[in-house]
Every structure is written in structure tokens, then in C-alpha cells.
Amino acid sequence: DGGITQSPKYLFRKEGQNVTLSCEQNLNHDAMYWYRQDPGQGLRLIYYSQIVNDFQKGDIAEGYSVSREKKESFPLTVTSAQKNPTAFYLCASSMEVGGRTEAFFGQGTRLTVV
């Protein structure tokens, strides 16, 4: 079955540690996205990538980093510079760049920093 897989579903980390969230898709989609979801704030775009080896900052990129070495994979690293990292993180992909086709979402990773 085609889809997007995020792992793990729940993640706990100590304050000050970097942590990497995995996102893999087998839909052959060019574009991939990372969103952060907080209660009452909807989805905010962290980073997005239109093609392998290229990515752009979204609205809240500070304290995060990404890579796109393979078409299928778009991992997100939450660094110690992110002041409030506890949130629900959603990865998505879409067939075309340009926002005309829908995005497909993973099941999300809930990150809790203690």
C-alpha cells in the first residue's frame, strides 16, 4: 500500500537534546512538507521541499533542520535551539509542486520534551 510513514508515533526527549523525526513516502511524490500543530493554532509550515537536494524554510523554521537526500525521505531534526519543541509534528507530500494537488499526510509524531 502506498502512503506516508512517520516514526515514531510518540517521542520523549530531554531538554537540550537534538532529535530526528522520520518521514518516508512511497507515493513517488516530488514535494514534501513538515508542519507543526499546536492547540488552537492550526498547522504551521516548518520546511518544505520541492525536489531532491533542495528545500525552503516555511513560517517557523528557526530551531529546525531538514535534509532531502532521497525522493522518498524528508527527516526533520528538532535542535536544542528550538525553544518550545513539544508539539504534534505532521509530514505530508504532494504529487506536484504548485499547490494544485492535495497533500497526503502521515499519522504524525507527538514529541514531548521533558
Place this chain on the structure above:
Amino acid sequence: GNSVTQMEGPVTLSEEAFLTINCTYTATGYPSLFWYVQYPGEGLQLLLKATKADDKGSNKGFEATYRKETTSFHLEKGSVQVSDSAVYFCARGVSDKIIFGKGTRLHILP
């Protein structure tokens, strides 16, 4: 700028009531418009979409019509069920990404 504004929730209705969740957007050109649904603890799923003016998207009894003159894409359902309880997001395609509204939580009472 590019933005999506949807009505704030939570919205609480009784089963079989009529549902409207308002959504308006700012845009240049002709963006694609989407409604997504999120059930507790899960990612978002596409509910319906429309890609040009006057298109009507529909799925699972939900409908939304792309109204260019009012820059709106309101979500409607004639008779809601308890299983429709979820968070609903309106979204629009921008040149290279998708922008989401803040979401509207819907509670349906039996």
C-alpha cells in the same frame, strides 16, 4: 497576502442537524481549495477539493462550492452524525505549498 480564515470552534450540534463551517481565503489568481478532516490522534485526510471557480467538491455527504466572487469555500452537510466529530481544516494551494486555516473542532451530540 495568502491566507485562509475559517470560523472558530468548537461547534456543537445535535445529530441530524445541518452543518456549515465558513471558510474564506485571500488570493491572487485561481488557487485550488481543500477541506481536510483530522480525527483524534491522527494525521489529516483529504475530505474534498475544488480546483476552479464554481466547482463543487463533495464526499461522504459533505459539500463545498468554490465561490470566486466571495472568495469562499464553505463546508456544508445536510445531516451530521456522531462519527463526524473531528477537526476540519480549510486550505488553499499557493504557488509552491498549501496553506491551512486554524481548524474548526466539531462535536456532534447523540
